[in-house]
Amino acid sequence: MSAEKILSDWKKKVYKPVYWLEGEEDFYIDEVINFAEHSILPESEAGFNLSVFYGKDAVWSDVVNACMRYPMFAEKQVVLLKEAQQMRDIDKLEGYVENPLHSTIFVVGYKEKTLDKRTKFYKTIQKNGEIFSTKKIRDYELPPWITEHVKSKGLTMSQKAVMLLAEHIGTDLSRIVNEIEKITVNLGQRTSITEDDIEKFVGVSKEYNAFELQNAVGKKDLAKAIRIIQFYEANPKAAPIQLVLPSLYGFFSKLYVYFGMADKSENALRPLFYNNPFAAKEAMAAAKLYSYSGVEHALLLLHEYNLKSVGVNDNGTSDASLLKELVVKMMN
Template structure:
């Protein structure tokens, strides 16, 4: 079951006694916990019937006793255990999870890890509780997720602006939500987010960014690539080499994959590569300009310069100089 389904059930007052929320993506876990903590009970009910524990400080016996308590002046009570991954003897909760109280909604937030499915405790959680196991979204899923979040705010966004936003923020869904909310506030009466808005309110240059560098490399436009690198050098926080090199490696890895795709249909190619159709032409252009042998050489160069960027086989060359060397060699 997804976070959206669980929250939808909460809104319908369709509750399970135990919710175990685990995994790599904290955003979905936090979303459910926030709803359970602030929305299930009214303000008056919460005063008597909401208990919140933190795993690092909580004692399993105290949590167990709270769960077994009956609600006061309400149909149900809510017990939230945050940061449960830090709780000692958490397996001691198994007896309660195996036979929970119907009037208690027990929500456990177990972030950044998962239970060992082979253990008796994990099997009990799965059999008796509502288990949500979260995963980080793939990079190819981020534009769709961000687009849906923008639609929820009643807004639209230009395709390039969307990809610029996603590339800048990366796989940090909480930050993505905050930035979208900032855009919604600053947009005023307008309903479409543009590249200019991303530049003004998020602080990403629409001319000097990793996407534009990829485009310049794909077209073998050396002057433009050098200008972008000069901007990166003058604004090191905008695109550190540790962010640029993996992005370029990802780009040229997909260019290399494109050699094995026979179809010319952009949507099909995009699906097979796991990218937005918006950028398919760029991948195809890079494939034409560099040929398969050239792309292989570029991938090796990127590996070499990634090592040099972290100080291996390099005596301390500045990041901007490393990038300039790399760009020239890639286009040679």
């Protein structure tokens, strides 16, 4: 069961009595709960038939009593239990889940955790309701996710714009969606999001960002790499070292994998680079420039400078100076 399937069913007024939303990815849990709170019941019915509890303050018996009430002047009532992972004695809800009221739609948000599938409680929810378990999106899944989300809005987005957004924000889906909404509002009649839009509305320089630094290092273009780092030095919030180092590490880790591949064709390499042919070609060029030993050396340096960036074996060298040292050593 996915968030899309749950919401699709609800839009068709197809409901189960219990929905247990669990796991690492808050975005989907929040999306489903937000719909349950604001869209299942019309406004005229919500005043009498919507109950919202928060796990930290909720008493299990109060939640059960709310679930056991019959709706007033309506066919259904909605009971939400948000942040359920903070609720004490949550397993005592099992008695209600064993025999839920079908006029109640009980939705539980259980973030950052999952129930033990071996327990009776889990099996009871599975039998009488729906369990939606989420996993944190992986870095390599992010660009396709962004592209698909933009497409669902009837828009397109350039590949470079996708990469800029992904590199700048990371796997915070809620923030990504908010930034895309901001851009959409400012598009006017246009239907395509460009890197210029990312620069203007999100605040990411299309020339001086972690993605462009990665490209410069991959091409051993020291002059360009130093220019970008100098921009970071003048604009410390543009790309903190703890954002830049993982980007470089991810790139060289993929090159390291490439050297171990039997098939070293562009098509074989593409899946490592979000199926982007341009990125795959650049990676192949970087592999030739660095060789296996150079890539291995770069990874060791990245580990060393990651430690220095948090004060290990370093007496307070600035982030920009550390990055300059790092790229010079990598390219040599």
